[in-house]
Amino acid sequence: MNFVIKNLSKSFDKKEVLRNIDFTFESGKIYGLLGRNGAGKTTLFNCLNRDLKSDGGSFYLETDGVKREVLADDIGYVLSTPTVPEFLTGRELLKFFVDIHGDRIGQPKPLDEYFDDMKIAAEDRDRLLKDYSHGMKNKMQMLVNIISRPNILLLDEPLTSLDVVVAEEMKQLLRTIKDNRITIFSTHLLDLALDLCDEIVLLSHGELELVDKADLDSGEFKEKIIEALKEEYDG
Amino acid sequence: MVNTFKKSFALKNTYRANTILYAIKQIPLIKKLLPDNPYKVKGVKTFANIIAIIWECGDAFFGKLLYFIMLSLSAVNLFKTGSSSGVFLHMLVLLTLVGGLLNTDMFEPSRDKYYAIFSLKFDAKKYAVSNYFYELAKFAAAFTLFGIIFGMLSGLKLWQCLLIPLFVTGVKICAAAFTLIYYESAGKAPAQTVFGKLRWLIALLLVAAAYGLPALGLVIPQYISIAVMAVFIVLGAVFARKIIKFNNYREIYCDILNESVIDKNAVNIIKEQSYKSISTDGTIESSKKGFEYLNELFIRRHKKILWSASKKTALICAAVFAALIIAVIVVPEGKEIANKFLVSSLPWLLIIMYAINRGTGFTRALFINCDHSLLTYSFYKTPGHILKLFKIRLKEIIKINLLPAAVVGAGLEILLILSGGTDDFVNYAVVVIAPVALSIFFSVHYLTIYYLLQPYNAGTEIKSGMYQVIMYITYMVCYIMMQIKIPTLYFGLAAIAFCILYCIIAGVLVYKFAPRTFRIRA
Numbered sequence: 168m169n170f171v172i173k174n175l176s177k178s179f180d181k182k183e184v185l186r187n188i189d190f191t192f193e194s195g196k197i198y199g200l201l202g203r204n205g206a207g208k209t210t211l212f213n214c215l216n217r218d219l220k221s222d223g224g225s226f227y228l229e230t231d232g233v234k235r236e237v238l239a240d241d242i243g244y245v246l247s248t249p250t251v252p253e254f255l256t257g258r259e260l261l262k263f264f265v266d267i268h269g270d271r272i273g274q275p276k277p278l279d280e281y282f283d284d285m286k287i288a289a290e291d292r293d294r295l296l297k298d299y300s301h302g303m304k305n306k307m308q309m310l311v312n313i314i315s316r317p318n319i320l321l322l323d324e325p326l327t328s329l330d331v332v333v334a335e336e337m338k339q340l341l342r343t344i345k346d347n348r349i350t351i352f353s354t355h356l357l358d359l360a361l362d363l364c365d366e367i368v369l370l371s372h373g374e375l376e377l378v379d380k381a382d383l384d385s386g387e388f389k390e391k392i393i394e395a396l397k398e399e400y401d402g
Numbered sequence: 403m404v405n406t407f408k409k410s411f412a413l414k415n416t417y418r419a420n421t422i423l424y425a426i427k428q429i430p431l432i433k434k435l436l437p438d439n440p441y442k443v444k445g446v447k448t449f450a451n452i453i454a455i456i457w458e459c460g461d462a463f464f465g466k467l468l469y470f471i472m473l474s475l476s477a478v479n480l481f482k483t484g485s486s487s488g489v490f491l492h493m494l495v496l497l498t499l500v501g502g503l504l505n506t507d508m509f510e511p512s513r514d515k516y517y518a519i520f521s522l523k524f525d526a527k528k529y530a531v532s533n534y535f536y537e538l539a540k541f542a543a544a545f546t547l548f549g550i551i552f553g554m555l556s557g558l559k560l561w562q563c564l565l566i567p568l569f570v571t572g573v574k575i576c577a578a579a580f581t582l583i584y585y586e587s588a589g590k591a592p593a594q595t596v597f598g599k600l601r602w603l604i605a606l607l608l609v610a611a612a613y614g615l616p617a618l619g620l621v622i623p624q625y626i627s628i629a630v631m632a633v634f635i636v637l638g639a640v641f642a643r644k645i646i647k648f649n650n651y652r653e654i655y656c657d658i659l660n661e662s663v664i665d666k667n668a669v670n671i672i673k674e675q676s677y678k679s680i681s682t683d684g685t686i687e688s689s690k691k692g693f694e695y696l697n698e699l700f701i702r703r704h705k706k707i708l709w710s711a712s713k714k715t716a717l718i719c720a721a722v723f724a725a726l727i728i729a730v731i732v733v734p735e736g737k738e739i740a741n742k743f744l745v746s747s748l749p750w751l752l753i754i755m756y757a758i759n760r761g762t763g764f765t766r767a768l769f770i771n772c773d774h775s776l777l778t779y780s781f782y783k784t785p786g787h788i789l790k791l792f793k794i795r796l797k798e799i800i801k802i803n804l805l806p807a808a809v810v811g812a813g814l815e816i817l818l819i820l821s822g823g824t825d826d827f828v829n830y831a832v833v834v835i836a837p838v839a840l841s842i843f844f845s846v847h848y849l850t851i852y853y854l855l856q857p858y859n860a861g862t863e864i865k866s867g868m869y870q871v872i873m874y875i876t877y878m879v880c881y882i883m884m885q886i887k888i889p890t891l892y893f894g895l896a897a898i899a900f901c902i903l904y905c906i907i908a909g910v911l912v913y914k915f916a917p918r919t920f921r922i923r924a
Contacts, residue, residue, distance in 0.1 A: 250775035
């Protein structure tokens with residue numbers, strides 16, 4: 168399965184943020200979307216999640232040459248600032264998601280198993296989400312997003328504000344769930360991208376560009392990426 | 403000192419000019435006249451600066467003009483006892499004391515103070531003192547002008563009028579000096595202590611005395627008013643030194659201007675209140691599934707602002723009607739007045755139903771505590787799910803609002819019967835059905851425009867001008883209807899017909915457009 172973006176564009180006032188983006192993402196890989204602050208990473212995600220109307224272009228899923236529209240259920244979107252309904256407990260939110268996505272999930276596991284997988288402590292599961300810490304909200308958001316097994320998982324700077332332990336847990340989790348789906352992970356932390364991702368994609372000048380690792384060692388590769396990103400500023 | 407003042411004034415002006423430009427950029431159509439980045443275009447900036455200065459002058463004079471007009475009208479028209487100059491001074495003295503208690507501009511936390519003192523490192527003392535005396539000068543100027551005009555109109559002598567600006571500044575200086583002295587001895591500003599609440603009580607008593615005593619025929623004798631004014635003028639002259647000599651302005655500002663000033667804008671306060679309104683009662687649960695489950699938990703956890711509030715409103719309505727019913731029974735003339743009102747002034751009902759509807763509170767809680775987060779999940783935005791939840795919520799909001807509406811209907815019915823009834827029997831049905839219909843109308847109205855315009859952005863700020871315009875029009879229509887007298891029968895039937903029609907149209911619109919419009923605003 169491939170996720171194909173064709174000629175996607177978006178401008179704000181006169182500023183062209185996304186410029187006819189053409190790109191094909193392959194299933195089973197984690198893509199690190201690198202871009203400088205303000206390069207348009209979140210805008211791209213918002214367009215793909217249809218929170219923003221794009222000015223032009225399209226995107227679709229393609230399996231063995233057969234194209235189909237990207238449906239709402241195909242996309243999981245984890246925002247940099249976790250947003251969870253404050254009036255529910257962790258368990259209630261999970262139950263709600265399991266209810267709603269019943270047909271996709273099939274036979275759900277007992278709820279506590281999901282919590283165990285996410286390493287959310289037993290005493291926290293029945294607390295209101297408004298009293299969760301930032302990191303815990305983030306975990307919940309990740310959990311409900313992967314529970315429906317979306318084909319495309321968009322992660323907007325998800326690890327930036329997590330403590331080292333949780334961040335490591337999350338990385339591990341992302342590696343275990345990457346099969347059969349496209350994971351796109353935006354960040355401006357180069358080392359994180361190199362550590363976690365199978366491919367590095369640069370968003371600069373409003374365009375997506377795959378960085379070919381070829382035979383470079385990691386130091387040279389880093390240099391190459393930084394040079395490419397700098398150009399944007401100079402150009 | 404002068405330099406500090408000039409710079410801080412320029413800062414405030416820039417802040418204001420940018421606010422004006424920002425506000426203009428929010429108005430549909432007009433915003434197209436502005437360039438993309440108006441903040442850097444010189445002509446536009448000059449224009450905004452001029453408006454900012456006009457604003458400053460208006461701020462100095464306009465409010466005071468209204469104050470004096472109100473004062474004179476009250477003194478001349480409302481209270482016939484004593485000389486109008488006596489009443490004028492009576493009110494002026496008491497209301498000025500109220501102003502002194504409540505309006506301590508120097509110690510109000512505000513953003514421009516924060517920017518000046520902490521971000522831009524102005525000298526706190528120079529900043530505070532120069533701005534304080536500038537504010538006083540503005541006060542004195544306005545009070546001299548209007549004091550003379552309105553004072554002489556009310557029959558005061560010129561020298562008495564000239565005391566007014568001195569008295570007003572004297573009171574202000576005393577209030578500020580008191581705060582500083584209190585701070586020196588107690589280590590905190592009085593507004594942060596029990597005095598902060600106490601002063602509201604005292605102010606309330608003073609306002610009551612200002613208006614209430616003349617209404618009862620009691621007025622402070624003019625010579626005592628003059629004496630009080632003289633005392634404050636002397637005290638003001640003495641305490642002005644305190645304000646100039648005081649050295650710990652920075653500490654005071656550290657106390658009152660922490661990060662919370664920047665954080666605690668109106669939006670964050672609303673958000674905090676919304677989170678607080680969530681019940682932490684551990685026994686709340688639901689046995690339903692899916693969206694019904696979500697909705698039931700939402701309603702139960704927001705009982706305080708939904709059902710409890712609605713029950714409270716119903717109780718208050720019941721109490722008011724009980725009082726009216728007793729009045730109609732006890733007072734013979736009451737019957738006629740009530741009956742006449744009931745058969746000719748039912749449009750009043752609109753503003754009452756508007757006031758007791760929980761619709762805006764419901765939609766705000768819906769967004770901030772629920773939709774704000776769930777709208778980021780794509781399944782939540784699929785047309786089927788949007789409409790499903792809309793239906794569930796509509797039922798809920800109608801139920802919540804129906805309770806007080808039923809009480810109002812029953813109250814009107816009993817009043818109508820006890821006050822002598824009506825020849826047209828349809829009226830008996832109309833006074834019960836109309837409040838119920840209007841209640842359903844408001845419920846549908848608020849939820850529909852919430853779904854069609856979804857006015858909030860991710861920061862839970864209202865970003866839709868259209869939404870605000872509709873809210874305002876809703877209020878204005880209710881207000882204007884209050885003034886209209888038409889027979890209850892016509893109004894009632896028209897209202898019921900309108901409500902039914904509106905519900906149908908709203909339903910169609912939501913089905914057609916909500917799947918596209920129910921999004922978080924960019």
